[in-house]
Amino acid sequence: xxSVTQMEGPVTLSEEAFLTINCTYTATGYPSLFWYVQYPxxxxxxxLKATKAxxxxxxxxxxxxxxxxxxxxxxxKGSVQVSDSAVYFCALVQGYSTLTFGKGTMLLVSx
Amino acid sequence: NAGVTQTPxxxxxxxxxxxxxxxxxxxxxxxxxxxxxxxxxxxxLIHYSVGEGTTAKGxxxxxxxxxxxxxxxxxxxxxxxxxxxxxxxxxASRMMTDTQYFGPGTRLTVL
Numbered sequence: 001x002x003s004v005t006q007m008e009g010p011v012t013l014s015e016e017a018f019l020t021i022n023c024t025y026t027a028t029g030y031p032s033l034f035w036y037v038q039y040p041x042x043x044x045x046x047x048l049k050a051t052k053a054x055x056x057x058x059x060x061x062x063x064x065x066x067x068x069x070x071x072x073x074x075x076x077k078g079s080v081q082v083s084d085s086a087v088y089f090c091a092l093v094q095g096y097s098t099l100t101f102g103k104g105t106m107l108l109v110s111x
Numbered sequence: 112n113a114g115v116t117q118t119p120x121x122x123x124x125x126x127x128x129x130x131x132x133x134x135x136x137x138x139x140x141x142x143x144x145x146x147x148x149x150x151x152x153x154x155x156l157i158h159y160s161v162g163e164g165t166t167a168k169g170x171x172x173x174x175x176x177x178x179x180x181x182x183x184x185x186x187x188x189x190x191x192x193x194x195x196x197x198x199x200x201x202x203a204s205r206m207m208t209d210t211q212y213f214g215p216g217t218r219l220t221v222l
Binding site for chain 1: 115142144151152153154156159161169201203207210211212213214215216
């Protein structure tokens with residue numbers, strides 16, 4: 001079946017550092033890919049998405065490119081802020097099936 | 112437009128008690144989902160529904176029942192609560208292949 005693998009956290013960075021959170025997937029077809037963010041005490045919110053190969057999703061300074069050749073969807077941000085501290089989930093969906101989530105990566109940004 | 116709402120936000124039960132969690136969405140979404148989130152386990156799908164009057168089992172359905180009598184509501188029931196069901200429960204909804212939206216969560220403690 002489909003699966004998503006994310007780097008384990010926590011990822012600890014200083015403010016203004018560059019962020020990369022790796023995400024790779026296994027899927028038989030052509031999934032849509034998502035990054036969700038969960039701030040402390042809240043539900044998950046969509047951060048960005050890409051629906052086909054080579055698409056780049058972007059939002060709030062975060063970016064991720066759908067790479068079919070490497071089955072990856074790595075999340076990047078050029079300069080993180082303390083307010084970016086949260087748990088980040090990579091996910092995929094194919095057609096009408098249920099979403100498949102990674103286990104989440106906690107990001108901690110210190111001033 | 113409230114999106115996805117969940118009631119209650121917090122609940123403490125004793126072992127053996129029953130309760131129902133309510134999820135409501137006002138986006139006319141066909142698909143609705145119940146997840147539980149535990150430390151280190153990511154999100155696990157309990158049950159889901161692909162339309163009014165339909166339900167299906169997810170990854171961890173044991174000890175839970177669901178009903179979807181109205182398109183906008185998805186109820187999760189615990190008939191006889193156990194400490195292992197202490198968790199944060201999230202409801203989500205989506206329209207076919209579109210983005211999935213999450214509620215704010217219900218924090219349940221079973222003593």
